[in-house]
Amino acid sequence: MSTSPRPPSGPLLLSSTVSTQWLADHLGAEGLEIVAASASTDRATTARRIPASLDTGATVIVYDSTEGSCAERFAAILRDSGFSNVATLRGGRARWVSEERPADLDSLSHLVDAHTRIA
Structure with a gap:
């Protein structure tokens, strides 16, 4: 018996990347999660890597x-x-800020450490 992939609960993605305009248009959509990846290895960041x-x-x-x-x-870790x-x-954040988007991207996101593994 095979199981089918779970249907998305948020906006449908047509690509593995999105523009800042796409994100601005979908802010607040149900099922949309924003994740800030960091190369930090400090204990506090690692503990919060996957909400x-x-x-x-x-x-x-x-x-x-x-x-x-x-x-x-x-x-890639999330997909795996x-x-x-x-x-x-x-x-990334640099383009979001340079375009003077109205929302503070960091305040809308989860912070994760990209060098850690998901348990």
Whole structure:
């Protein structure tokens, strides 16, 4: 008996990346989770890496404040862990800030450490 993948509970993704405009248009949507990936290895960050409330059916957008490698790494970890609706934010936090988007992206997101494994 095979099981079908869980349908997304948030906005549908058509690509493995999304634009800042896509994210701005979908802020506040049910089932949308925003995750800030960090290369930090401090204990506090590691302890918060995956919120228990992060649902595998959610639409998860991962960003970082660097060139995107942390976001890409963590998005791959999520996909390997059963999250099927995951994308990275093109340009990350730097582009979001440079475009003077109205919302503070960091206050809307979960903070994770991209160098840790999901248990």
